[in-house]
Amino acid sequence: MKIRLIKEALKKNQECVFETTFGNSMWPLVSKNDKIFIINRPFKDLKKGDIILFYHNCFILHRIIENLNGKLITKGDNNRYKDNFLINKEDYIGLLNKIEKKRFNFTFNKNFIKAYKYFLPFRRLFIFPLRFINYIKKD
Numbered sequence: 001m002k003i004r005l006i007k008e009a010l011k012k013n014q015e016c017v018f019e020t021t022f023g024n025s026m027w028p029l030v031s032k033n034d035k036i037f038i039i040n041r042p043f044k045d046l047k048k049g050d051i052i053l054f055y056h057n058c059f060i061l062h063r064i065i066e067n068l069n070g071k072l073i074t075k076g077d078n079n080r081y082k083d084n085f086l087i088n089k090e091d092y093i094g095l096l097n098k099i100e101k102k103r104f105n106f107t108f109n110k111n112f113i114k115a116y117k118y119f120l121p122f123r124r125l126f127i128f129p130l131r132f133i134n135y136i137k138k139d
Contacts, residue, residue, distance in 0.1 A: 041095040
């Protein structure tokens with residue numbers, strides 16, 4: 001029921017806003033309590049690198065890493081492995097357009113996407129040592 005209402009609102013060119021509640025698969029781009037703004041984009045127009053909201057037992061926001069004959073393979077930026085399921089047109093809800101954090105907002109334009117794609121391969125060099133230090137502090 002919720003999914004149908006969201007899809008109908010998006011088809012009317014409305015932007016839907018969600019507040020993230022759990023998970024860190026898209027960290028550091030999306031964190032807990034961030035507001036994400038989802039817009040409508042036709043399923044056939046999605047491309048590698050787009051961040052989409054879909055439903056697979058729950059709402060999930062992940063990046064497209066491959067299009068496999070009309071089905072999408074996705075992965076969270078902070079996950080080591082790709083998702084073990086395919087996304088079809090029925091599962092797809094919308095495209096991430098903007099993120100509102102506590103201190104700032106940013107919209108996904110071409111310059112931001114280019115800069116983030118450049119940073120993406122190097123993020124593990126910075127994130128994993130921070131996780132390790134944080135793990136040591138907890139003990």
